Amino acid sequence: MNDKTDQNVDSSPGGDQHADLSPAWEMQLAREVRALDREIQPERNLWPGIERKIEAYPQPKNAGFSLNWMQFGMAASVLMAFSALVLNLTDFRPETGALAFDQSRPGTLETMQVEYLKTRDPLEELFAETNRDLAPETLEELYRNIEIVAQARTEIESQVRKDPTNRRLVEQLMRIHERELELLKQDFSKPSRSM
Amino acid sequence: MKKPIFLSMALLLSLGTSLAFAQESVNETKDARSDGYVRINVVRGEIEVVGWDKNEVSVVGSLDESMDEFIFDVKGKETVVAVKLPQRLNSWCCEQETSLVIKVPKKSNVTISLVSAEAEVSNIHGGLELGGVSGELKVEKVSDRVRVTNISGEVTLREVDGRARVKTISGDIVASEISGPGVFSSVSGSIVVSKSNDELDLESVSGDIEVTRSMVSSIRANSVSGDVELDAEMLEGASVECDTMSGSVRISLGGKIDARFDVQTGSGRIRNRITGDKPKKSKYVRDETLRFSVGSGKGEVIASSGSGDITLNK
Numbered sequence: 001m002n003d004k005t006d007q008n009v010d011s012s013p014g015g016d017q018h019a020d021l022s023p024a025w026e027m028q029l030a031r032e033v034r035a036l037d038r039e040i041q042p043e044r045n046l047w048p049g050i051e052r053k054i055e056a057y058p059q060p061k062n063a064g065f066s067l068n069w070m071q072f073g074m075a076a077s078v079l080m081a082f083s084a085l086v087l088n089l090t091d092f093r094p095e096t097g098a099l100a101f102d103q104s105r106p107g108t109l110e111t112m113q114v115e116y117l118k119t120r121d122p123l124e125e126l127f128a129e130t131n132r133d134l135a136p137e138t139l140e141e142l143y144r145n146i147e148i149v150a151q152a153r154t155e156i157e158s159q160v161r162k163d164p165t166n167r168r169l170v171e172q173l174m175r176i177h178e179r180e181l182e183l184l185k186q187d188f189s190k191p192s193r194s195m
Numbered sequence: 196m197k198k199p200i201f202l203s204m205a206l207l208l209s210l211g212t213s214l215a216f217a218q219e220s221v222n223e224t225k226d227a228r229s230d231g232y233v234r235i236n237v238v239r240g241e242i243e244v245v246g247w248d249k250n251e252v253s254v255v256g257s258l259d260e261s262m263d264e265f266i267f268d269v270k271g272k273e274t275v276v277a278v279k280l281p282q283r284l285n286s287w288c289c290e291q292e293t294s295l296v297i298k299v300p301k302k303s304n305v306t307i308s309l310v311s312a313e314a315e316v317s318n319i320h321g322g323l324e325l326g327g328v329s330g331e332l333k334v335e336k337v338s339d340r341v342r343v344t345n346i347s348g349e350v351t352l353r354e355v356d357g358r359a360r361v362k363t364i365s366g367d368i369v370a371s372e373i374s375g376p377g378v379f380s381s382v383s384g385s386i387v388v389s390k391s392n393d394e395l396d397l398e399s400v401s402g403d404i405e406v407t408r409s410m411v412s413s414i415r416a417n418s419v420s421g422d423v424e425l426d427a428e429m430l431e432g433a434s435v436e437c438d439t440m441s442g443s444v445r446i447s448l449g450g451k452i453d454a455r456f457d458v459q460t461g462s463g464r465i466r467n468r469i470t471g472d473k474p475k476k477s478k479y480v481r482d483e484t485l486r487f488s489v490g491s492g493k494g495e496v497i498a499s500s501g502s503g504d505i506t507l508n509k
Contacts, residue, residue, distance in 0.1 A: 133283050135239070138311045141329045145346050145364040145382075152382045152400035156419055159440050159501070168417060168438060176382070176400065183346075183364070188310055188328055189282075 109161060116177055123184035130187045142188065149180045218260045218291040224253040225269045229300045230321060235307045236277040240293030241330075242309075246301030246318035252276070256295035274299070304339075313348070322357075349384075367402075385421070403442070410450075411435070418442055422503070429454060435496045443503035446496065453490030456507070457497045459483070463504040 124146070131139060156173045163169060227233070229250045235242065240259060252274050258265050259278050266277040278293045293312070299305060304321040307314060313330035316323060322339040325332055328346045338356040345366045352359060352370040360378045361368050367384040370377060376394040379386050385402040388395060394413040397404045404416045409427040416423045417438040425437060428450040435454075437444045443463065448454075458465055458474070462481045465474040474485040498505050 135311060138329055141311075141347050148365050148383050152419070155400060159419060163501075169419075169440070172398070172400070172417070172419065175380075175398075179362075179364075179382070 109157065109164065113157065120177075120180060120184065123181060127184045127186075131189055133189050138188070142183075146180075146183060149176065149183060152176055153180060219258045219262065219265070220256070221258055221265065221267070221295070222255045223267055224251050225267065225274070226250060227252045227269050227274050227300060227303075228272045230302045231272040231274060231300065231304075233274045233276070233297075233299045233303045233305045235297060235305070236275075236279075237293050237295070237308075237312045238278065238280050238310045239312050240278075240295070241313040242293070242307070242315075243296045244305060244307060244314065244316045244319070245296070245298050246303065246320060247298045248301065249298075250300050251298075252300070253298040254295055255297075257291065257293070258295075259293045260291040262293075274303075429494050429496075431493060433494045435494070435498075437498045438500075439503055440501040441503060442500065444498045444500050444505045445508070446498055446506070447508040448496075449509075451490070452494075452509070453492065454494030454496050455488045455492040456486065457495075458485040458505050458507065459499045460503065460505050461501045463500050463502055466504065466506045469507045469509045 127146075131142065134142070153173070153176045156169060156176055160166070160169050160173055227250060233252060235244065238259070252267075252269065254267055254276055259280060261280055262278055263281045264277075264279040266275055266279065268275045276295075276297055278295075299319070301318050302321045303319065304323075305316070305319050306324045307316065307326070309325075309327040309330055309332075311329045312327065313332070314325060314327065315333045315335075316325060316337065317335040318337070320338045322341070323334065323337050324342045325334065326344045327348055330345075330348045331351070332343055332345055332348055333351045333353075334341065334343060334355070335351075335353045337354070340357055341352070341355055341359045343350050343352070343360070344362045346363065347365045348363075349367045349369065350361050350363055352361065352368075352373065354372045355370070355375065355377075357375040358377075359370065359373055359375060361370065361380070363381045363384045365383045366381065368379045368381055368386045368388075370379060370387070370391070371389040373388065373391040373395075374393060376396075377388065377391060378396045379388065380398040381402045382400045383402050384399070385405070386397050386399055387405045387407075388397065389407045389409065391406070391409040391411065393411070395406065395409070395411060395415070397406070397414070397416040399418045399421050401420045402418065403421040403424070404418055405424045406414060406416065407424075407426045410430055411427050411433055412430045413434045414425065414427065415434075415436045416425065417436075419439070420441045421439060422442040422444070423437045423439050424445045425435065426447040426449070427435075429435060429448060429452065431453065433454070435446065437446060448469070452469065456469070458467075460483050463483070465483045465485050467474065467485055467487075470487055470489060472485060472487040474483040476483050496507075498507075
């Protein structure tokens with residue numbers, strides 16, 4: 001039966017032969033198809049042939065990969081969640097290092113400002129006391145410059161607020177703090193070198 | 196008879212008073228070590244400090260009218276020249292101030308502390324430390340380490356061979372012919388450097404920064420709101436970094452350019468006149484970036500501005 005079918009298939013027109021199909025040939029083919037059994041039972045020797053073909057082509061180990069993927073996926077998820085937690089807690093920023101303000105904590109810069117002013121303001125009072133005997137024009141000049149430094153500090157602070165991850169700005173803010181404190185600590189009535 | 200006695204007493208008293216407040220002159224010379232330390236303290240007036248070939252310190256000039264004490268002392272390697280004023284002056288107005296020319300061995304290490312005095316220092320080759328408040332400070336032909344701090348007075352450096360460090364608040368810094376690493380910083384004063392051939396580290400808050408006619412191995416110039424202008428030739432593998440938040444940046448490079456460029460501005464514009472590369476504009480924000488390389492890209496030029504324009508010229 002199979003042989004017959006194969007023969008029919010083999011003899012079936014294909015490619016360029018389509019153009020030569022005649023109605024007589026079609027009717028013959030239809031008769032043969034009707035004559036075929038409705039169900040075809042596979043022969044006993046069909047599966048060994050299929051197995052041989054399968055063995056000839058190595059198959060991917062789907063089952064093993066699937067299992068590993070799940071495990072790796074779960075491990076990666078746990079690792080990512082842990083990393084996110086650590087990053088959140090330590091405020092680690094690879095590009096900016098430690099010298100950056102945490103944007104998610106809006107009070108960081110304000111806290112720093114408050115702490116800084118707690119140090120600075122008493123020094124301003126001390127400055128007035130220490131340098132009261134200076135020439136008025138010198139004192140005026142010094143106060144003008146103290147004001148300049150304070151304005152510069154405010155300007156940098158506002159820039160830091162806009163871009164808290166800018167390390168250069170944060171460093172500059174720290175330097176202006178340092179300079180302001182040095183200026184206020186100085187006793188200009190006794191000439192000294194450092195500023 | 197009583198009248199002439201009274202008159203002569205009044206005359207003597209007025210003479211004594213005028214002598215007491217007259218400006219004193221000084222003209223003294225003392226032997227000193229060729230490589231000693233010289234410390235000079237003057238509150239107000241003007242001084243000129245010059246290095247010479249003699250192993251002597253000489254002080255010539257006039258002393259402050261309100262001077263409390265004049266010290267000129269040499270002990271071993273250390274020389275002290277100081278014009279001391281009383282702790283409290285009755286008046287700062289209209290008095291004759293110190294005016295001195297001090298000559299020291301040129302290899303001396305000199306430290307000068309001033310308040311509202313002006314100073315000119317030259318030919319010192321053992322290191323210099325100079326601090327003032329409002330007077331103008333000029334330093335010329337010095338070598339070894341030079342450190343100058345001033346509050347509002349201008350600082351001028353010329354022909355410095357060695358490490359130079361200058362700090363001011365509102366005073367301008369003008370430096371030329373610097374043959375050593377220079378670190379210059381001001382708050383509102385401008386910084387102008389010309390003919391430098393070493394590393395430069397320049398920083399201001401609102402003052403402008405300008406570097407001209409220099410050959411540099413490394414420049415770092417940053418300002419918060421001041422402009423940064425650089426006209427220099429890069430040595431092989433040199434690094435140029437110009438950064439300002441709201442000012443503009445203009446970089447003009449002479450000679451052979453062999454560098455990578457990384458330029459960025461937040462809301463300003465980038466003009467590239469070195470190559471035909473065009474800046475990339477961000478789709479959603481107003482920033483522009485430009486990255487390109489000239490030659491083998493050994494050097495590095497990084498320029499950024501928050502809101503100012505950046506111009507690259509050849």
